[in-house]
Amino acid sequence: MKKNRLASVLPPVIVGIVGLALWEGTVTVFGIREILLPKPSSIWAQLFEKWSVLRHATWETGKISVSGLLVGIFLGVLMALIANRFKVLNDGFTPLAIAINATPIVALAPIFNAWFGITGTFSNQAVVIAVVFFPVFINTAKGLNEVHPNEIELMQSYAASEWTILREVRIPNALPFFANSLRLAAPLSVIAAIVAEYFGGPQDRIGTVITSSAGFAKYDVAWAAIAMASGLGLLLFGSALVTERLSMPWRISGDIKDN
Amino acid sequence: MTKRKAFRTAFTVLVTLVLLVLLWEGYKWMGQQTDDHWPGTQFGLPVSTNDLTMPHSGDIFNELTEEIRAGRETLPLTVYLAKKAAFTFLEAAIGFSLGVIVGLMLAIFMLRWRFAERGFLPWINVSQTVPLIALAPIVVTWARLQGYPDMVGISLIATYLTFFPVAVSGLRGLQSPDSSDIELMHSYAASWSSTLIKLRLPAARPFLFPAFKLAATLSVVGAIVGEISIGTKTGLGRAILDFSMRYAVWPERLYSSVIAASLLGLFVFGLVNAAEWLVIKRGREVLK
Amino acid sequence: MRDNSEALEEAVSVESADKVFNSGSDNEVQALLGIDLNVKEGDFISLIGPSGCGKSTLLRLIADLLSPTAGEVKVFGKTANQARLDQDYGMVFQHSGLFDWRDVSANIELPLELKGWSKADRHVRSREMLKLVRLEEFKDYYPRQLSGGMQQRVSIARALSFEPRLLLMDEPFGALDEMTREHMQVELLRIWRETGTTVVFVTHSIPEAAFLSSKVVVLSPRPGRIHSEITVNLGNRTDETREDPEFFQATTEVREALRAVEAN
Numbered sequence: 001m002k003k004n005r006l007a008s009v010l011p012p013v014i015v016g017i018v019g020l021a022l023w024e025g026t027v028t029v030f031g032i033r034e035i036l037l038p039k040p041s042s043i044w045a046q047l048f049e050k051w052s053v054l055r056h057a058t059w060e061t062g063k064i065s066v067s068g069l070l071v072g073i074f075l076g077v078l079m080a081l082i083a084n085r086f087k088v089l090n091d092g093f094t095p096l097a098i099a100i101n102a103t104p105i106v107a108l109a110p111i112f113n114a115w116f117g118i119t120g121t122f123s124n125q126a127v128v129i130a131v132v133f134f135p136v137f138i139n140t141a142k143g144l145n146e147v148h149p150n151e152i153e154l155m156q157s158y159a160a161s162e163w164t165i166l167r168e169v170r171i172p173n174a175l176p177f178f179a180n181s182l183r184l185a186a187p188l189s190v191i192a193a194i195v196a197e198y199f200g201g202p203q204d205r206i207g208t209v210i211t212s213s214a215g216f217a218k219y220d221v222a223w224a225a226i227a228m229a230s231g232l233g234l235l236l237f238g239s240a241l242v243t244e245r246l247s248m249p250w251r252i253s254g255d256i257k258d259n
Numbered sequence: 260m261t262k263r264k265a266f267r268t269a270f271t272v273l274v275t276l277v278l279l280v281l282l283w284e285g286y287k288w289m290g291q292q293t294d295d296h297w298p299g300t301q302f303g304l305p306v307s308t309n310d311l312t313m314p315h316s317g318d319i320f321n322e323l324t325e326e327i328r329a330g331r332e333t334l335p336l337t338v339y340l341a342k343k344a345a346f347t348f349l350e351a352a353i354g355f356s357l358g359v360i361v362g363l364m365l366a367i368f369m370l371r372w373r374f375a376e377r378g379f380l381p382w383i384n385v386s387q388t389v390p391l392i393a394l395a396p397i398v399v400t401w402a403r404l405q406g407y408p409d410m411v412g413i414s415l416i417a418t419y420l421t422f423f424p425v426a427v428s429g430l431r432g433l434q435s436p437d438s439s440d441i442e443l444m445h446s447y448a449a450s451w452s453s454t455l456i457k458l459r460l461p462a463a464r465p466f467l468f469p470a471f472k473l474a475a476t477l478s479v480v481g482a483i484v485g486e487i488s489i490g491t492k493t494g495l496g497r498a499i500l501d502f503s504m505r506y507a508v509w510p511e512r513l514y515s516s517v518i519a520a521s522l523l524g525l526f527v528f529g530l531v532n533a534a535e536w537l538v539i540k541r542g543r544e545v546l547k
Numbered sequence: 548m549r550d551n552s553e554a555l556e557e558a559v560s561v562e563s564a565d566k567v568f569n570s571g572s573d574n575e576v577q578a579l580l581g582i583d584l585n586v587k588e589g590d591f592i593s594l595i596g597p598s599g600c601g602k603s604t605l606l607r608l609i610a611d612l613l614s615p616t617a618g619e620v621k622v623f624g625k626t627a628n629q630a631r632l633d634q635d636y637g638m639v640f641q642h643s644g645l646f647d648w649r650d651v652s653a654n655i656e657l658p659l660e661l662k663g664w665s666k667a668d669r670h671v672r673s674r675e676m677l678k679l680v681r682l683e684e685f686k687d688y689y690p691r692q693l694s695g696g697m698q699q700r701v702s703i704a705r706a707l708s709f710e711p712r713l714l715l716m717d718e719p720f721g722a723l724d725e726m727t728r729e730h731m732q733v734e735l736l737r738i739w740r741e742t743g744t745t746v747v748f749v750t751h752s753i754p755e756a757a758f759l760s761s762k763v764v765v766l767s768p769r770p771g772r773i774h775s776e777i778t779v780n781l782g783n784r785t786d787e788t789r790e791d792p793e794f795f796q797a798t799t800e801v802r803e804a805l806r807a808v809e810a811n
Contacts, residue, residue, distance in 0.1 A: 011378035019382075036401055092275035095268055102472070103524035104480040107496075107517050110503030114510065115306040115313075187388045194390050195484050199503060211488070214396040222397060226389065233388030439640045442612050446638045446715075447658050448631050457657065461648045539648075 038220040046224035053209065058228045061193050061206040064121055068128025069189040069236065075129065076136030077178070083137075084144040084170065085162075094141055101134040106192055109199040118200040124193060131192040132185040139181035143174025179244040186236035190229060206232075280316050287313050314511045319518070322511035336512065340498060340519040347482045347495040348523060350410055354417020355478040355527075359471065361418065362425025367455070369426075370433045380430070387423050395488040409491045417481030421474040428470035432463025468535040475527045483520055495520050556623065558713055558745040559586035559609055564618030566604055566771075577770035578604045582618070584764065584773065588712070591739060591746045593756035593763045595801065597809065601771025602749045603717055609747060610638055610715050623712065634662070636713035637706030641721045643698040645690040645705075651677070652686045655705045662709060676704040679738060696727040700734070707742060714739075716748045720755065729786065732758055736784055753805065757797040758784060765801065767808040775804050 020040050026032065027039045034042070047054065083090040109127045116123040147169055155165045197207035206229050213221040289298065290308025297304065306312060326333045365383065369376040395416055402412035436458055444454045486496025499520065502513040566579040578601045586592050594602040607613040608620050611627035622630035630636065637658075645654045655676050656669040664672070677683045680700040690698055699719055706714055720728045732755060739746055750756050756763045760779055767774040779797045781788055788794050 008377060011374055012381040015378035015382060035404060088271070091268065092271040092278075095272050096275050099272075099525055099528075100521070102476045102528035103521035104476075104483045106480060107483060107499055107520040110499060110506065110513055111517060113503070114311070114506055114513070187390075190388070191390045195487070198484075198487055199500075210394075211396050214400065219397065226394060230385075230389040233390060234385060237384070237388045437642070437644070439642060439644050440646075442607075442610075443638065443640065443644050445612055446610055446631065446636070447661050448634060449661050453661055457661070458646070461646065464648070 034219050035217065038223050042220045043223045043227060046220045047227065050221055050224060054206075054225060054228050057204060057206040057209045057225065058232055060202065060204055061190070061197075061229070062232050064124050064196075064205075065128060065189040065193040065232065065236065068125045068193065069132050069186065071125070072129040072132025072185065072189070073136050073182070076133045076181075077140055079133075079137050080140035080144055080174075081166075083141050084166075090141065090145070094138070097134055097138055097141075101138055105131050105134065106195045109196045112196075113200050121201055124196040124201045127196040128189050128192045131188050135181045135184050135188070136178070139177040140174050143177030144170045147173050175248050179240070179248065182240040182243065183237065186240040187233045189236060190233040194229065283313070283316055287315070311507065311510050314514060319511045319514045322509070322515055327512075336515055340495070340516060343493060343495045343498045343516075344519055344523045346493050347479070347486065348527070350413045350482040350485070350494065351417055351475075351478040351523075351527060353410075353414040354481055355421050355475055357414065357418040358421025358474055358478065359425050362422040362470075362474075363429055365422065365426040366429030366433055369430050370455075370459070371451070376430070380427075383423060383426055386419075395485050399485075399489040409489060412489065413482055413485035413491065413494075416485040417478040420477040420481040424470040424473045424477070425467070428466045429463060432466025433459045435466060436462045464539055468531070468539065471531045471535075472528060475531045476524055479520075479524045479527055495523060556588045557585060557621070558588045558590065558623060559584065559747065560621045561585075561605070561608065562619045562621075564605075564608060564615040564620060566601065566608065566613065567616045570616065579608070579615075580770035580772050582771070582773060586745060586747060588745050589743060591736075591748065591759055591761045593748045593750055593760040594766060595750055595753070595756045595763055595805070596766030596771070596774075597768050597805070598751065599771075600766040600768040600808075602766050604771065605766070606715055606717055606747060606749050610636060630713075634658070634709055635711055636715050637709070637711040639699070639702050639706045639714070639716045639719045641718040643690065643695075643702040645698055645701055647690055649689075650686070651682065651688050651690070651693070651701050654690065654701055655708050657705060658709050672708055673704075676708050679707070679741065680704045680734070694727075695723050696731055699723065699731060703735070703738065707738070707744065710742075712745060714744045714746045716746065718749050718751065721751070728752075728755070729789070733784070733786060735759065753801050754789070754794075754798050757781075757794060757801050758789065763801050763804075765804040765808060774808050777801055777804060 023037075024040050027037055079093075083093055106127060108130055109123070112123040112126045112130075116126060144166075151169050151173075152165060155169055160168070193205075194207040194210075197205050198211075206225055209225040210222050210229075213219070213225060286304075286306075287308045290304050290313075292298075295304045295307045296302060310318075323335070323337045325336050327336050327339050329339055365379070369379055395412075398415055399409060399412035402409065402415070433455075440458055440462070441454070444458055449457070482494070483496035483499070485491075486494040487500050491497055495516065498516045499513070502509065502516050506513050561582050561584040564579060564582040565577070568576040568578055582605060584605070594605060596602050604613060608615050609622060609627060611620075611631040620627040623635055625633070625635075646657070649657065652670075652673045655673040656664075659669045659672060673686070674683070677686055680703055682697060682700055682704070685693065685697065690701070693701070702719070703714075720731050723731060735746075736759065738744075746759075748756075748759060750759075757779055758781070763777045763779060765774045765777065766772065777797075777800050781791070781793055781797065
């Protein structure tokens with residue numbers, strides 16, 4: 001067991017360290033200019049130097065991403081449950097949702113600005129909500145719908161109610177689909193929050209720090225800000241993975257069966 | 260049978276669209292009557308209903324045929340947007356193609372060496388949490404310094420968004436054949452590369468196409484956002500940005516440009532669906 | 548009449564072979580222990596035993612899909628590995644293992660393609676094979692359009708397409724219904740007679756083993772060993788043979804051997 005864990009942690013750590021060393025080494029040896037690619041060590045230094053600015057900006061962007069993510073998930077799941085209950089809604093709304101999901105939803109940002117104003121953060125949150133809502137809805141609805149007919153027949157043979165079927169069959173079946181959409185939506189929420197920033201809203205956030213530092217040719221600061229944004233994305237992605245583990249203990253890898 | 264089902268789906272979607280337009284107009288009408296309050300209450304509506312915030316759907320539609328000044332010439336908004344969309348499509352297509360190539364190469368690399376899978380897969384996941392969109396200004400400065408047109412930088416951003424689903428689903432697809440299928444190839448003493456070509460790649464197709472669909476959408480997102488964040492001179496993202504700045508004068512134009520972006524997304528999505536149908540689904544109806 | 552047994556070549560010889568899975572770990576399994584098996588050219592051998600007796604493992608040792616932990620496996624006098632590289636055997640699995648994306652002809656031609664045959668030659672051969680398994684009119688169908696029995700016949704055609712001298716079959720009819728199964732058995736015997744191929748056949752069906760084989764090898768589980776070998780001589784078998792007293796006697800003999808295995 002312990003040996004297994006080491007075997008799964010060690011390779012990425014090695015690849016990470018080798019990658020960083022190569023990065024640092026290449027930049028130093030070939031004298032690549034800071035504009036093109038700053039050294040990891042100078043990015044690291046800027047993380048400390050500009051910590052208070054970076055922390056504040058990440059916090060502000062983080063609030064928008066997380067709140068939008070949570071509301072988007074809630075609405076997506078709620079809508080999936082409703083659509084599962086009413087067939088007409090499912091037939092009409094699901095193909096439309098798939099179509100909308102194929103469009104660049106972030107382009108809605110200026111329209112939301114017009115609707116909700118650009119002084120507050122709600123317009124930006126609305127973009128995150130929209131970006132998160134569609135994949136969550138589509139995947140969860142799929143999971144609720146695509147249940148093996150045998151399982152439904154089994155439940156019906158027990159004279160189970162629709163509600164019991166939902167609880168015992170449909171929701172467990174939808175969990176892996178839902179988890180997949182979470183893994184997709186969590187990093188997307190950060191991207192959406194940053195893109196929405198380009199169209200307006202308070203200017204003390206991470207995207208602004210990146211653009212303004214890049215504008216002043218302070219590339220190491222810009223990269224430090226990107227590292228912070230990545231950290232935020234990683235945190236949300238990690239939370240999605242943890243949620244997945246906790247909600248589906250039966251899917252933890254390392255099964256016992258052999259050949 | 261399937262034809263009837265497709266017809267019914269199209270019909271329900273159409274009805275839903277009509278309902279949404281009616282909802283839009285109904286909400287607008289209601290707001291106009293009650294001065295943006297919920298009927299009979301003091302509670303304000305979340306979105307105000309004046310013509311600036313919510314133009315009539317008919318006006319948005321009419322605007323499409325209106326003339327617009329673009330440089331020295333004037334042309335209908337539809338043509339204007341179509342030209343911009345063509346440019347964005349090209350960027351997205353380059354980004355998509357590169358992303359598919361990179362993604363597949365990564366998938367095959369991870370398939371070949373187990374250490375590579377263990378070492379790289381977590382980082383490939385992490386790569387998606389790096390909001391490369393944020394890198395856009397840097398990527399483009401970099402491209403400009405090298406003397407490349409902005410299109411190169413934007414396509415690279417689209418590539419970055421595209422390679423991930425292809426790499427992850429591709430790996431899963433390449434690993435999907437049953438052990439007995441692998442044993443069969445082994446019993447023919449088939450080489451690793453012929454097992455890849457004759458078995459693993461064909462078997463990966465059902466996994467790859469959903470990834471391609473996601474990647475296609477993301478490539479359009481990448482292209483549009485790339486244009487917005489770096490301020491190129493053309494493209495749909497530029498049009499959206501321009502119109503969002505002149506929103507107070509022509510709100511309909513912003514709506515039109517956003518609708519154009521949606522249509523471009525749908526077009527690309529449709530292309531991948533058509534390719535899927537050609538490659539996998541054609542002539543495979545189960546007879547029995 | 549001269550005695551043939553000396554003149555015929557050994558198709559398969561397994562000598563004191565052991566197979567251990569997960570060696571050294573907590574879930575170590577001794578799958579096979581001290582297996583000795585000889586198959587003469589032209590023989591039809593069945594391996595039968597309760598589940599977990601290692602009959603499929605033994606077949607995979609012969610196919611060189613697994614290597615023995617100890618002992619030696621020879622196929623036509625060469626190492627099993629060399630025999631695999633020389634393509635001396637064809638294999639048929641329980642699930643036909645046809646590739647969904649290839650039509651029937653393309654599936655049969657797969658091994659020929661890998662051997663670098665020309666398109667024209669492949670074509671001629673797949674026609675012959677389709678004729679052998681009586682599926683000529685289905686050459687352009689995709690596997691999913693065929694019934695289970697038809698799929699398995701395609702799978703047999705694929706295994707025989709490059710005329711291997713040995714056919715290894717891992718419960719090939721296990722997933723078929725009883726009617727189809729009996730029909731496929733008669734078909735297999737016809738193909739066996741027409742091609743003169745040696746067959747090693749894994750099954751868990753007593754009548755199937757008795758009906759098909761010239762020799763039934765009974766294995767006992769945990770660890771897998773050869774319990775007994777039963778020689779069957781039913782001569783020219785047809786569907787009527789299933790009602791013969793000789794057939795009944797053969798099944799009884801196999802059944803009693805299996806009962807003795809279970810009793811241990």
